Amino acid sequence: MRPVIRLFFRLLRRLLMPFMLIYAALSKPKPVARAAEAQAQVDAQCRRLRLYQFATCPFCIKVRKEIHRLALPIEMANVQRDADARIALEQGGGRVKVPCLRIEHEDGRIEWMYESSDINAYLRHRFEP
Numbered sequence: 519m520r521p522v523i524r525l526f527f528r529l530l531r532r533l534l535m536p537f538m539l540i541y542a543a544l545s546k547p548k549p550v551a552r553a554a555e556a557q558a559q560v561d562a563q564c565r566r567l568r569l570y571q572f573a574t575c576p577f578c579i580k581v582r583k584e585i586h587r588l589a590l591p592i593e594m595a596n597v598q599r600d601a602d603a604r605i606a607l608e609q610g611g612g613r614v615k616v617p618c619l620r621i622e623h624e625d626g627r628i629e630w631m632y633e634s635s636d637i638n639a640y641l642r643h644r645f646e647p
Contacts (some may be wrong), residue, residue, distance in 0.1 A: 535574045540553040542579045549589040550647055560645055564592050566576065566622040569637075570607045577634040578617045584638045588645045590620075 549592035552560065569585070580629050585592050595603035597616055608614050611630035619637045621629040631637055 523618050527572040531574060538574045538576065540578065542573075542582065547583060547587040549586060552589065552647055556647070560589070561591055563644075564590050568593045568595055568620040570595045570597050570611075570620065571616045572604060575616050580634045581617045581619075581637050581641075584641055588641055590598060592639065593625065 565616070567590075568579065569578075571581065571594060573596065580595075595607070597604040597614060598606055604614060607616075607618055607630075610620065610628065611618050611632070615632055617634055617637060619631040619640070621631060621640075623629065631640060
């Protein structure tokens with residue numbers, strides 16, 4: 519029964535993919551404006567962040583929209599197309615679930631944050647002007 523359910527959702531995702539991608543492209547919010555110096559600081563802080571995601575995941579779209587709104591240059595890793603990213607997510611975070619934000623702290627500690635609402639709240643708290 520499980521394979522049938524997986525096949526159903528895989529097929530559904532493939533059918534809805536073009537619509538989800540169009541929606542994601544058309545519904546991007548306007549990015550915030552920062553002074554050049556402030557944006558340079560944000561850019562430097564974002565070098566320690568990496569978002570593990572895939573294009574048609576609705577929760578990933580939600581996080582990518584917030585990243586766009588906050589004008590954050592966060593590196594994206596597509597776990598469907600990049601086997602190395604998938605392995606890194608599984609080994610580092612403990613499970614292959616997206617979206618997942620990899621946060622490298624100043625002390626070298628690495629945190630793996632799952633759940634789109636938690637990720638968006640973290641990004642707002644840290645980067646909202």
